[in-house]
Amino acid sequence: MKPAPFTLHRPATLAQATTLLHDLADEDARLIAGGQSLAPMMAFRLARPGHLIDLNGVGELAHFSESGGMIEIGALIRHVDIGRLPIPGVTGDLLRAVLPHIAHHPIRTRGTFCGSLAHADPASEWCLTAATLDAVLVAHSASGRREIAARDYFEGAMATALRADEVLSSVRLPQLPEGARFAFEEFSRRSGDFAIAAALVVFELRDGLIAAARIGIGGAEDRPRRIPEAEAVLNGRKPSPELFVEAGAVVAAALSPMEDISTSAAYRRELAATLTERALEEAAR
């Protein structure tokens, strides 16, 4: 299949990109970054944008920085760059642990971190990471810049708080404290497929007790999110297999999982509980 005809625009600055989005608002303009989600959708004619605004010439979006305890990842940072950049600290280690679970190597060489957040597939590993770490998403439009907290950003399957006239210019992730423990677990039928469910857990150990627990679940519901009920079960308690089973059960009870032709809600619920338990055990080791 070939995409429907479109006009290609190649802005060189973020200001040019946002002006194009503003000026073409009534003509179905779409941004393209890595093209690893949008190009297949266009080839199958599931998307038929009249105008494509290619971000790849906007050099200022290829930035990465660390300051004030935040790691900032620009819109042209590709999945593979996460493994190549000197991203420091526990957050750097966490990102490098999650990276190999995303798609296949050729896709990782083109797809972008922010493109994943903009596309907002419920099973996206970077969306789960952003939700679990309480990322801040930075959006630019012709009328200015705004920051969106991850908990307000994901609105459903492939639905976000980003407006049609906005470029997601970067995402800011907090640097986790030294000594914080984490683990990521996902299940998909074949390596490289989108996950049926995934769990990302983070916690600290203070005097042998769990503190600052974060449990994020992706792929199970229509958007990734933290499960505060399960985090509350962990905080202030000593790590143990029994506690992790209890936390998994609380995750299962808190979820309203999606169903599709091959996977029932009950299966996703059980899977999320098992992945949570496994991730907690791995993080505690």
Ligand SMILES: Cc1cc2nc3c(=O)[nH]c(=O)nc-3n(C[C@H](O)[C@H](O)[C@H](O)COP(=O)(O)OP(=O)(O)OC[C@H]3O[C@@H](n4cnc5c(N)ncnc54)[C@H](O)[C@@H]3O)c2cc1C
């Ligand atoms: C076979 C296959 C397997 C895959 N498996 C996985 C997987 O396991 N996990 C996973 O997370 N992903 C997976 N992907 C998707 C891949 O990670 C994509 O790279 C990612 O979803 C989108 O990033 P992109 O830069 O390619 O975005 P594009 O395809 O260029 O764009 C996707 C959407 O986001 C919008 N967009 C892109 N960048 C911006 C921006 N900066 N601001 C505003 N809007 C923007 C576009 O307009 C479009 O609507 C897979 C893809 C394929 C083809």
